Each structure stands twice: as C-alpha cells, then as structure tokens.
Amino acid sequence: MRLFVPLTITFVAGIIMILQFFVPATQSMGESLQEWYMIVASFAIFIGAANLLQVHAHRIRFKGRNWKYSPVTIVGFTAMVLTGLIFGIEKGTPFNFLFLEMVAPMSATMFSLLAFFVASAAFRAFRASNWRATLLLISAFVVMLGRVPIGAMIWDRIPLISEWIMQVPNLAGQRAVMIGAAMGMVATSLRMIFGIERSYLGGAD
Amino acid sequence: MRRILFVLPLLVFTGVIFAQSGGIASGDDGDCFIQSLTAEDAPNDAGGGIDLTWTVSAHVTEPDSIVLERLDEDGVWSSIGTILPVDGSRTDEELSNGQEYTYRLVSFYGGIPGALSVEAGAVPKKQWIHTGRIGMLILLTIISLVIFYFIEQGKRGKDLYIRRIAGLTAVEDAVGRATEMGRPVLYIPGIMDMDDIQTIASMVILGRVAMKTAEYGSSLLVPTCRAVVMSVAQETVKESYLQMGRPDAYQKGNINYITDDQFGYAAGVDGIMIREKPAAIFMLGTFYAESLILAETGRSVGAIQIAGTAMPSQIPFFIAACDYTLIGEELFAASAYLSKEPKLLGSLRGQDVAKLFFMIVIVIGVLAATIGEAWGPAARVSDFLKTITSVG
Numbered sequence: 001m002r003l004f005v006p007l008t009i010t011f012v013a014g015i016i017m018i019l020q021f022f023v024p025a026t027q028s029m030g031e032s033l034q035e036w037y038m039i040v041a042s043f044a045i046f047i048g049a050a051n052l053l054q055v056h057a058h059r060i061r062f063k064g065r066n067w068k069y070s071p072v073t074i075v076g077f078t079a080m081v082l083t084g085l086i087f088g089i090e091k092g093t094p095f096n097f098l099f100l101e102m103v104a105p106m107s108a109t110m111f112s113l114l115a116f117f118v119a120s121a122a123f124r125a126f127r128a129s130n131w132r133a134t135l136l137l138i139s140a141f142v143v144m145l146g147r148v149p150i151g152a153m154i155w156d157r158i159p160l161i162s163e164w165i166m167q168v169p170n171l172a173g174q175r176a177v178m179i180g181a182a183m184g185m186v187a188t189s190l191r192m193i194f195g196i197e198r199s200y201l202g203g204a205d
Numbered sequence: 206m207r208r209i210l211f212v213l214p215l216l217v218f219t220g221v222i223f224a225q226s227g228g229i230a231s232g233d234d235g236d237c238f239i240q241s242l243t244a245e246d247a248p249n250d251a252g253g254g255i256d257l258t259w260t261v262s263a264h265v266t267e268p269d270s271i272v273l274e275r276l277d278e279d280g281v282w283s284s285i286g287t288i289l290p291v292d293g294s295r296t297d298e299e300l301s302n303g304q305e306y307t308y309r310l311v312s313f314y315g316g317i318p319g320a321l322s323v324e325a326g327a328v329p330k331k332q333w334i335h336t337g338r339i340g341m342l343i344l345l346t347i348i349s350l351v352i353f354y355f356i357e358q359g360k361r362g363k364d365l366y367i368r369r370i371a372g373l374t375a376v377e378d379a380v381g382r383a384t385e386m387g388r389p390v391l392y393i394p395g396i397m398d399m400d401d402i403q404t405i406a407s408m409v410i411l412g413r414v415a416m417k418t419a420e421y422g423s424s425l426l427v428p429t430c431r432a433v434v435m436s437v438a439q440e441t442v443k444e445s446y447l448q449m450g451r452p453d454a455y456q457k458g459n460i461n462y463i464t465d466d467q468f469g470y471a472a473g474v475d476g477i478m479i480r481e482k483p484a485a486i487f488m489l490g491t492f493y494a495e496s497l498i499l500a501e502t503g504r505s506v507g508a509i510q511i512a513g514t515a516m517p518s519q520i521p522f523f524i525a526a527c528d529y530t531l532i533g534e535e536l537f538a539a540s541a542y543l544s545k546e547p548k549l550l551g552s553l554r555g556q557d558v559a560k561l562f563f564m565i566v567i568v569i570g571v572l573a574a575t576i577g578e579a580w581g582p583a584a585r586v587s588d589f590l591k592t593i594t595s596v597g
Contacts, residue, residue, distance in 0.1 A: 021335070021338065022334065022335055022338050022341075022342050023332075023333055023334060023335070024249050024250050024251045024252075024331065024332045024333075024334075024335050025251055025252070025331040025332060025333050026251075027250075027251040028251060034400075037399075037400060040433065041398065041431075041432070041433050044431075044432035044433045044435075044436060045432050046432075047432050047435070047436060047462075048431075048432025048435060048462035048465075049432075049462075051432070051435060051461055051462045052461070052462055052463070054458075055458055055461045058458065065480075066480050069476070103466075103469075106468075106469075106472070107466065107467075107468040107469065110468035110469075110471055110472050110495075110498065111468055111494065113498055114494060114497060114498055117497045117498055117501040117526075118497060120501060121497060121500075121501060121522060121525040121526050122525070124525060124526075125521075125524070125525040173517075174517040174518075177515070177517045177520065177532060177533040178515075178517060178533070179560070179563060180532075180533040180534035180560060181515035181533035181534055181536075181537070183348070183534055183556045183559050183560050183563070184406075184515070184533065184534035184535075184536065184537025184538060184556060185402045185515075185537060186345065186348050186349070186352070186556075186559075187352055187537060187538075187552050187553070187555065187556040187559075188402065188405070188406050188409070188537045188540075189402065190349060190352055190353075190552070191541075191549065191552050192405070192409075196356060196548055196549065196552065197409060197540060197541075197549065199409050199412035199413055199441075199445075199540055199544065
C-alpha cells in the first residue's frame with residue numbers, strides 16, 4: 001500500500017497530462033490538475049514559512065553555529081509579513097517602502113555581482129591552454145568585438161562573423177542540447193509514470 | 206497480437222479525425238459593406254468555440270462601426286461586441302456544445318444601423334484529437350516503444366553498453382571527499398517548482414546522493430527555493446536514509462526553505478557556502494542567472510562541484526566554474542546511471558536509440574530540403590518531415 005498509492009497517483013496524473021495535450025476534449029481534466037497543484041503549492045507556502053521560522057528559532061534557542069544571523073532573518077521576515085498584512089501592499093505603504101528601498105536594492109546587488117563572476121569565470125575559461133580553449137577564446141573575442149561599435153570600425157565584416165557564430169555553430173549546439181534533453185525528459189517521464197523509477201520513494205521495490 | 210495492438214490505436218485515431226466535421230456556414234452580399242461572414246466550429250478545442258471570419262467591401266461607404274450580433278434562444282439578436290470596419294476574425298467562446306449559434310454583422314452610420322450582413326451559423330463541438338499534434342503523437346509513440354523495448358531487454362538481463370559519464374562517476378568520489386574532510390555535502394535542486402521536469406529529475410538524483418551520504422555518514426544540506434520542493438526533498442532524503450538502514454542519521458532541519466526570491470535564494474545559498482564550507486556541491490535542476498553566482502562562490506570555498514541542467518544558456522557558466530557538468534540529457538540519465546539497475550539502464554539505451562532516430566530524421570530532412578530546391582519529390586519529403594515534427 002505504501003508504494004501502490006503514490007505510484008497510482010503518479011500514473012493517473014501523468015496519463016491525464018499526456019492525454020490532455022493530444023485530446024482537446026480532456027483539457028479540462030489537465031487544467032483541474034494544474035489548479036489542484038496551485039492549491040497544494042499555496043498551502044505549502046505556509047509550510048515553507050513555518051519551516052523558516054522553526055529552523056532559525058531552533059538555532060537561536062540552542063545557540064547553534066552562526067546563530068547570530070538568525071535574528072536578522074526572523075526580524076526581516078516578520079517585518080515584511082506584518083507590514084503587508086496590516087497596511088497592505090499598495091504604493092506608499094510601509095511594505096511597499098521596505099520592498100522598494102531594501103529588497104529590490106539587495107536583489108539588484110546580487111545580480112550585479114554577476115558581472116564580476118562572469119569576468120573571473122571568463123578569465124579561467126578563455127585561457128588558451130589547448131586548441132579547444134583557444135578556439136573558444138577566439139570565438140568569444142570575435143563575438144564580443146562584433147557586438148560593440150569598435151568592431152565594425154576595425155572591419156565592417158566583424159559584426160557579420162559574430163552573428164554567424166551565434167546563429168550557426170552556437171545555435172546548432174544549443175539545439176542539440178535541447179533535443180537530447182527532450183529525449184531525457186520523455187524517458188524520465190515514462191520511467192516515473194509507469195513506476196519503473198522509484199528512487200524518489202526511497203528506491204523500494 | 207502485437208500487430209493488432211499497434212494498428213488498433215491508428216485505426217481509432219483515423220476514425221476520430223474523419224468523425225470531426227465542423228459546421229461551416231457562410232454568406233455573400235454585394236450591396237452590404239460586409240461582403241461575407243463565415244462561421245465554423247473552432248478547431249482543436251475542448252468545444253464551446255466558434256470562429257467567425259468576415260471580409261469588407263472596398264466599394265461601399267465605410268461605416269463608423271460594425272456590431273457583431275448573436276441570435277439568442279428567444280429569437281432576439283444581441284450584441285456580443287463592436288469591431289473595426291476592416292477584414293477580420295473573432296472567436297466566440299464559452300458556448301454550449303451541440304447547440305447551433307447564428308451570427309450577423311450590422312454596419313452603423315452615425316449611430317443608425319445600415320445594411321445587415323448575411324447570417325452565418327455553426328455548432329460548437331469538442332474535438333477528440335488535436336490535428337496539429339498528430340505528428341508529435343506518432344513520434345512520441347515511436348520513442349516510447351523504443352524505450353519500453355530496451356527496458357524489457359534490460360529486464361531480461363541483456364548486457365547494455367552505457368558510455369561513461371564523468372560527472373556521475375565523480376558523485377561517489379565527491380561524497381567520499383566530504384566524509385574524509387568532515388564537511389557537509391550541499392545539494393541545490395534549482396530554483397523552479399515541482400511542476401518542472403528538471404526539478405523532478407533533480408529529486409530523483411537527490412535520492413541517490415542521499416543514499417551515498419547515508420552510507421558514508423556525511424551531512425547533507427538541501428536549501429530549497431520552493432516550499433513544495435522542500436517537502437518532496439525531505440521525504441526523498443528520509444526514504445533514502447531509511448532504505449540504507451540509517452534513519453537515525455536523517456536530519457530534517459538540514460533540508461530547509463529559504464525564499465522564493467531568485468536572488469534572495471542565491472544570497473542565502475552563498476551564505477551557507479561561505480559559513481559551512483561544504484566539500485562537495487551538487488547543483489542539479491533548473492537554473493537561471495543565479496547559476497554563475499552559486500558556482501563561482503562554490504569554487505571560491507574549494508568545493509568539488511558537480512552541476513547539471515538542461516538550460517542551454519546556463520551550461521557554459523557551469524562548464525566554466527564547475528569540476529563536472531551534466532549537459533542536458535545527462536541530467537535525466539543520472540538516476541539510472543547511478544543505480545545500475547538493468548531496467549533503468551535499458552531506458553537509457555532506449556533514449557540513445559531514439560536520439561539516433563532523430564539524428565537520422567534531421568539528416569534526411571536537411572538533405573531533402575537542400576535537394577528539394579531543384580527536385581520536387583525531395584521537397585515533398587522535406588515538407589512531410591516538417592509537418593510531422595511541428596506542434597500546432
């Protein structure tokens with residue numbers, strides 16, 4: 001029974017989702033399943049919030065490793081929830097102020113870090129250690145040159161070569177990855193729908 | 206028997222396609238601004254829709270507006286919308302299936318109704334097969350049959366060669382390294398929810414990784430971006446520990462929810478990396494712009510990193526920053542590869558053979574399209590392949 005119930009649910013849900021793609025008359029069943037998922041996910045938000053508070057409260061209570069960061073998390077979480085519930089989320093409310101003046105700049109800061117990480121990763125990736133890395137270095141150099149005005153000033157064909165690299169070898173590689181991934185998705189889905197893959201249930205037979 | 210099983214669905218599909226005949230009605234009027242009005246059952250829907258198409262005359266004075274009217278059950282015309290005085294189309298939706306609906310267009314000049322268009326009617330019906338997806342259905346059936354065939358071969362104990370995937374071979378080494386160093390293993394399942402196939406694949410691999418950590422006695426940290434993923438991850442890891450006979454080693458608190466926010470999650474996971482200094486980091490699932498932020502931070506703490514995603518735009522970042530990268534299909538092959546179970550390996554073999562089939566189709570398609578420029582029959586082959594591989 002421990003296996004039968006989850007495997008049956010997986011099978012029925014999987015078959016309905018495949019069926020609704022090919023049989024328009026069953027689309028409402030697929031839509032209902034997606035709505036159920038949204039309902040489950042909405043309730044899961046409370047579980048997530050409870051887990052967050054529980055983990056950090058536990059860490060503070062038992063003075064766990066790096067516990068000093070936990071009060072910051074709890075205060076931030078509580079402030080956002082309470083201001084949102086009490087004053088609403090419209091423009092001019094404390095929640096809106098906290099979001100625009102604290103959350104958004106912090107997110108932007110994290111995103112901005114990407115520029116530095118791209119530079120360090122590119123430095124490693126573009127070292128001409130072998131012929132393949134050298135090829136990558138040359139292609140990247142041409143592509144970057146073709147995307148800025150100075151590229152066309154040096155030689156008017158550089159933007160065209162850059163575009164060719166992006167549209168022909170790069171796109172072909174990306175499509176190959178996507179086709180392979182699609183095969184993998186089909187195989188994984190079949191394995192799960194038909195109960196061949198059970199490791200998510202602990203690998204029990 | 207097998208032939209019957211194969212032919213029967215094809216017969217059913219053919220019958221269904223021929224059974225679907227949408228009601229079409231149209232009219233023509235030379236004196237009216239509206240030249241023609243056509244109504245037909247909307248194709249490939251679950252019913253309740255009628256497609257309306259009309260043309261206007263260039264020789265009759267253009268009205269200020271046109272009102273689309275539908276005949277009620279009581280025999281009264283009621284407006285369902287005002288439209289621009291140009292050629293156009295519209296779909297009337299949320300209708301009852303099997304009931305006939307009649308439409309007309311009324312031209313208004315200075316607020317006064319002018320000549321009426323001809324009437325057109327149709328009956329909305331639900332369709333039992335999406336005609337634009339038949340090609341996809343055939344291809345999916347072929348792939349599925351190939352995969353099932355090789356699963357059966359695997360079950361029968363046939364020796365199936367599976368190429369070595371370096372990133373997956375390194376999983377055991379990575380967990381072993383973490384154990385030797387006394388540091389935790391960090392598993393990041395991407396930032397998408399459980400309705401994403403990559404997250405599902407990631408949960409399957411998490412089960413295998415958890416078995417290894419349970420076996421070696423390493424600590425496993427799983428910070429998640431979605432609450433549902435957290436619940437699934439907790440159950441998956443718990444089952445794996447139970448399976449390995451180490452339920453006492455399972456720590457629910459190590460699998461926790463951080464935030465739904467993309468960069469908030471990246472900041473939280475970066476913090477865990479800096480503080481906990483994991484010896485092995487797995488990044489398997491769907492990643493977007495945070496991929497490089499996570500991978501570079503992981504690299505800075507000296508962890509062995511195994512990443513995998515089917516997002517083509519993030520793969521280069523992982524290749525640049527991680528020790529091993531599972532590219533696209535390898536992410537989905539991971540569970541089978543790690544388990545070494547014959548039936549799962551059979552599905553991998555089937556997946557590879559299906560890929561070979563598509564490679565052959567692509568080569569034939571490219572050749573047919575090229576030769577088709579000069580030779581008609583080749584162009585027809587190319588068009589046929591284009592049709593069956595397109596999704597409507």
